[in-house]
Amino acid sequence: MKFGIFYEISVPRPWGRETEKTVYDNCLEQVALADSLGFDSVWAVEHHFLEEYSHCPAPELFLTACAMRTKKMRVGHGIVVCVPEFNHPIKIAERTAVLDILSGGRLEVGTGRSATWTELGGFRANPDETKKTWDEFVHCLPKMWTQERFSYQGRSWSMPTRTIVPKPYQKPHPPMWVAVTSPGTEIDAAERGMGSLGLTFGGFAEQEEKVKRYRKIIRNCDPVGEFINESVSTVNFLYCHEDDAEGVKVGKRLTGVFNYLAAQLLAAREAYPTKSYPSLGLLPSLRRDAAGPGDESGAPEGIAMGNPARITRELKKWEAVGVDRVNFLLNALETVPQEKVLESLRLFAKEVMPHFQGSTDTAAVAAGGR
Amino acid sequence: MPPRFGTLNTNAWSEWVSTIDGYKTEELTLKGANILELHIEIDDDPADALIPKTMHPAIPAYAIFNVVSYPDSPWGAFAVAELRVAGRTGVRPRGFVLASICNNEDAGKALASRWGYPIKQGEVKLELRHDRIVGRASLEGRPVLECELLDRDAISGGDIQYIASMHLARNKGDGKLVVVQVDPEFTFSKGERGKSRVALLDTDAFHCGSSLRLANPISASFAVADVSLPKIRYICNPDVPAMQGTTKVAA
Numbered sequence: 090m091k092f093g094i095f096y097e098i099s100v101p102r103p104w105g106r107e108t109e110k111t112v113y114d115n116c117l118e119q120v121a122l123a124d125s126l127g128f129d130s131v132w133a134v135e136h137h138f139l140e141e142y143s144h145c146p147a148p149e150l151f152l153t154a155c156a157m158r159t160k161k162m163r164v165g166h167g168i169v170v171c172v173p174e175f176n177h178p179i180k181i182a183e184r185t186a187v188l189d190i191l192s193g194g195r196l197e198v199g200t201g202r203s204a205t206w207t208e209l210g211g212f213r214a215n216p217d218e219t220k221k222t223w224d225e226f227v228h229c230l231p232k233m234w235t236q237e238r239f240s241y242q243g244r245s246w247s248m249p250t251r252t253i254v255p256k257p258y259q260k261p262h263p264p265m266w267v268a269v270t271s272p273g274t275e276i277d278a279a280e281r282g283m284g285s286l287g288l289t290f291g292g293f294a295e296q297e298e299k300v301k302r303y304r305k306i307i308r309n310c311d312p313v314g315e316f317i318n319e320s321v322s323t324v325n326f327l328y329c330h331e332d333d334a335e336g337v338k339v340g341k342r343l344t345g346v347f348n349y350l351a352a353q354l355l356a357a358r359e360a361y362p363t364k365s366y367p368s369l370g371l372l373p374s375l376r377r378d379a380a381g382p383g384d385e386s387g388a389p390e391g392i393a394m395g396n397p398a399r400i401t402r403e404l405k406k407w408e409a410v411g412v413d414r415v416n417f418l419l420n421a422l423e424t425v426p427q428e429k430v431l432e433s434l435r436l437f438a439k440e441v442m443p444h445f446q447g448s449t450d451t452a453a454v455a456a457g458g459r
Numbered sequence: 460m461p462p463r464f465g466t467l468n469t470n471a472w473s474e475w476v477s478t479i480d481g482y483k484t485e486e487l488t489l490k491g492a493n494i495l496e497l498h499i500e501i502d503d504d505p506a507d508a509l510i511p512k513t514m515h516p517a518i519p520a521y522a523i524f525n526v527v528s529y530p531d532s533p534w535g536a537f538a539v540a541e542l543r544v545a546g547r548t549g550v551r552p553r554g555f556v557l558a559s560i561c562n563n564e565d566a567g568k569a570l571a572s573r574w575g576y577p578i579k580q581g582e583v584k585l586e587l588r589h590d591r592i593v594g595r596a597s598l599e600g601r602p603v604l605e606c607e608l609l610d611r612d613a614i615s616g617g618d619i620q621y622i623a624s625m626h627l628a629r630n631k632g633d634g635k636l637v638v639v640q641v642d643p644e645f646t647f648s649k650g651e652r653g654k655s656r657v658a659l660l661d662t663d664a665f666h667c668g669s670s671l672r673l674a675n676p677i678s679a680s681f682a683v684a685d686v687s688l689p690k691i692r693y694i695c696n697p698d699v700p701a702m703q704g705t706t707k708v709a710a
Contacts, residue, residue: 138519139518210519211519352547352550353515355519355545361678364614
């Protein structure tokens with residue numbers, strides 16, 4: 090199992106001149122440390138207008154900064170919005186290629202379609218169309234990355250023959266993923282040979298079913314790219330502390346703040362009745378699973394909070410249901426002081442990572458690092 | 460908690476509220492209701508003054524227009540038109556009701572005294588045409604609302620989500636102002652969606668004056684559903700955030 094870190098970049102009010110910069114600086118410091126500790130990847134969302142919850146509208150810039158500060162970590166779009174009102178597909182192909190070059194071939198491309206009216210309405214995008222445009226985009230991107238000349242006449246966009254340059258550093262192209270929040274999207278991922286980038290916390294039973302379904306379908310997939318990216322990742326919170334009670338207490342505060350913020354957003358389905366969004370997106374499952382009843386300590390099942398032993402135990406369960414990678418949210422609204430976040434990362438690398446084969450070959454060394 | 464809060468002056472607003480006769484209301488199911496609902500974005504900043512401090516504004520702010528016709532009830536057929544401003548109580552989506560206009564005096568009294576609806580007596584009509592569905596309301600013969608669903612398109616009732624209402628009311632027992640949460644259950648038998656259009660809105664009739672400025676139409680829906688008006692389970696102190704000021708009054 091591999092471990093990554095995942096950024097929404099939430100910024101508390103009041104938004105003074107330095108607030109945004111401090112939060113971004115803190116994230117970059119965490120990324121640099123995580124790289125030295127052997128974390129596998131850093132992911133950043135693309136969100137717009139989601140005040141306080143996420144101030145990350147330009148993930149390609151943040152990820153470029155991450156790539157410049159790291160040596161080994163892969164940098165991942167988690168996700169780039171494949172809706173033409175948000176991003177033109179040519180620009181996606183070009184930007185991702187440049188980022189792949191600048192990072193020395195460390196890019197992962199997560200794709201998705203946005204789940205809030207706050208964003209869709211802001212760009213005047215039609216919620217009925219987003220699944221369709223996403224599908225067009227993910228079929229085009231690998232060709233735009235690999236064919237010297239490309240033209241396209243499609244439903245939501247078209248272009249005459251042009252040479253899209255540059256091409257990605259990775260050959261044939263970077264791995265592709267799909268954000269999985271709505272039920273059944275893991276099937277979309279499998280049928281297209283793409284990785285399943287889980288963005289809900291989901292219970293073990295639900296996740297196990299999804300993983301089984303995904304792995305069964307991907308065997309007979311028709312890949313959109315030139316290779317199959319059979320991978321299942323999920324997202325989690327992380328707060329690791331020597332003292333279990335303290336770890337759970339701070340972890341619960343972190344999840345509570347994050348879930349409270351997430352609940353303030355206007356889900357697409359809430360404002361605009363449509364079968365295109367069969368669930369409310371990530372928000373209800375975030376609340377259900379990360380604020381669940383938990384055990385006697387109060388720690389919700391499956392969430393990486395508490396001491397190293399507890400976190401190891403919970404992550405072993407994720408491993409057992411077939412998850413390949415867990416990406417951690419480290420903070421929300423700067424609820425956890427920066428030094429505590431860094432300590433949590435160090436402790437996790439030193440005490441938890443060594444229990445997982447493939448998590449890193451440098452964890453033991455790096456844990457004593459910065 | 461950092462998110463913004465509503466800034467409604469509840470004492471000034473209390474002029475418009477109903478008196479609720481305690482919180483022992485029994486559930487009531489109304490069969491075959493015809494429900495028109497419009498969602499329209501409104502200007503954020505002034506709209507904060509249209510929800511109490513117990514709520515957070517929605518992001519973005521939006522108004523909900525409802526015109527509902529009930530073909531049968533203990534008080535006979537009746538219809539209600541109301542205007543709500545969407546928000547959150549804690550983590551739950553809710554709509555704060557600015558005013559409800561009811562065309563049946565007995566039904567209006569029951570809705571006010573049992574669930575705290577801020578009722579005004581008036582005329583309400585829901586008109587189903589092939590190209591649109593039109594909801595109208597008037598007070599003393601003066602039109603105050605005309606709203607429409609245009610370009611009717613069938614969808615599943617399961618795709619429609621209604622949010623619960625919050626009614627500012629005065630409790631008869633102790634005379635205190637409370638926000639009463641009313642979260643009906645819906646059993647859908649038909650659903651439609653279309654574009655929303657407000658042809659006429661007298662904001663003074665809904666006590667919001669220039670604080671409510673319509674901006675960006677989102678959607679309109681129409682449904683036929685059985686509506687179960689619930690027992691009252693939660694009330695809130697209007698001037699305290701819901702996380703601190705919510706009281707459970709029934710299981």
